Amino acid sequence: MRVQYLGRKGVITSALRVLGQLPAEERPAQGALANQLRTEIGQALEEARGALARRTLDRRLVEETIDITLPGYPPTIGHPHPLIILRNDIEDIFAAMGFTMSLGPEIEDEWHNFEALNIPPGHPAREMQDSFYIDAAPTGTGRLLLRTQMSPVQIRFMRAQAGRLPVRMVAPGRVYRRDDDATHSPMFHQCEGLLVDHGISFAHLKGVLSALAHRLFGPSTRIRFRPSYFPFTEPSVEVDVGCTLCNGHGCRTCKQSGWVEVLGAGMVHPRVLEAGGYDPEEVSGFAFGLGIDRLAMLRYQVDDIRAFYEGDMRCSEQF
Numbered sequence: 302m303r304v305q306y307l308g309r310k311g312v313i314t315s316a317l318r319v320l321g322q323l324p325a326e327e328r329p330a331q332g333a334l335a336n337q338l339r340t341e342i343g344q345a346l347e348e349a350r351g352a353l354a355r356r357t358l359d360r361r362l363v364e365e366t367i368d369i370t371l372p373g374y375p376p377t378i379g380h381p382h383p384l385i386i387l388r389n390d391i392e393d394i395f396a397a398m399g400f401t402m403s404l405g406p407e408i409e410d411e412w413h414n415f416e417a418l419n420i421p422p423g424h425p426a427r428e429m430q431d432s433f434y435i436d437a438a439p440t441g442t443g444r445l446l447l448r449t450q451m452s453p454v455q456i457r458f459m460r461a462q463a464g465r466l467p468v469r470m471v472a473p474g475r476v477y478r479r480d481d482d483a484t485h486s487p488m489f490h491q492c493e494g495l496l497v498d499h500g501i502s503f504a505h506l507k508g509v510l511s512a513l514a515h516r517l518f519g520p521s522t523r524i525r526f527r528p529s530y531f532p533f534t535e536p537s538v539e540v541d542v543g544c545t546l547c548n549g550h551g552c553r554t555c556k557q558s559g560w561v562e563v564l565g566a567g568m569v570h571p572r573v574l575e576a577g578g579y580d581p582e583e584v585s586g587f588a589f590g591l592g593i594d595r596l597a598m599l600r601y602q603v604d605d606i607r608a609f610y611e612g613d614m615r616c617s618e619q620f
């Protein structure tokens with residue numbers, strides 16, 4: 302519109318240009334009229350331009366509304382996984398009793414995982430453990446496999462101690478077996494314990510394990526020792542904790558028995574002491590291997606071990 306009326310060839314401009322051709326008496330009136338029109342049209346156009354700009358700004362302000370009264374998103378703060386929380390607690394309890402922590406390789410050889418633990422070739426325990434063997438050339442100490450238990454760390458630790466006493470270690474770590482259901486995962490966690498010294502008896506074993514159970518689960522926790530068999534301990538026991546999911550009434554986790562097996566233990570077999578470089582005539586010891594995942598199920602009342610491994614935040618966030 303501005304071009305149409307006020308432009309170089311616009312209506313008003315043309316009218317002013319032809320003023321000279323008008324009779325002299327008409328010029329002042331026509332000139333004044335044309336100038337007045339030019340001013341009015343110019344003002345009207347300015348107003349319209351301003352109104353358009355304001356409308357555009359208003360629309361943008363409405364579309365871009367930010368409600369600053371809304372609460373913000375709290376940052377999610379990470380924390381240790383329940384299995385790590387429990388593992389740390391177990392380590393603290395044993396550290397307070399003077400045990401040293403040791404690790405050991407997740408890929409073991411047959412000598413450390415079986416032979417040195419009094420499980421010779423062909424022994425049914427080798428099948429019992431249902432191992433994951435590694436597809437690699439055998440070493441001088443047998444085939445390689447994912448360790449099926451933490452007990453090989455007993456051997457490694459004793460040999461590293463080179464005859465020094467006492468031998469007092471705990472070894473938490475991952476172990477692997479071909480198992481997979483609500484109470485078994487193909488990878489799970491154990492904590493091995495070993496104490497060797499002069500005059501160590503079964504009473505020491507019972508005392509240490511009772512102290513552990515009471516510190517982890519409270520002084521009223523019931524535990525029971527059942528005779529059992531392991532090639533690397535004699536005598537051997539399995540230790541059960543009263544089921545915390547059903548308070549002993551029977552459920553899927555305790556297989557309706559009211560008790561959950563959480564560890565194997567016993568007095569270190571003379572052959573194992575020898576494999577570790579100790580004289581069974583001189584010293585004795587106890588060993589135990591506890592299932593961290595089982596203990597976590599009892600502590601946190603989780604009835605499916607797989608919940609610890611699925612990485613579902615709805616689960617992990619609860620601890």
Ligand code: PHE
Pocket residue numbers: 449450451452531534537564565566567588589590591
């Ligand atoms: N290594 C045994 C297992 O994995 C547990 C165990 C450890 C038993 C030490 C006795 C002594 O089942």
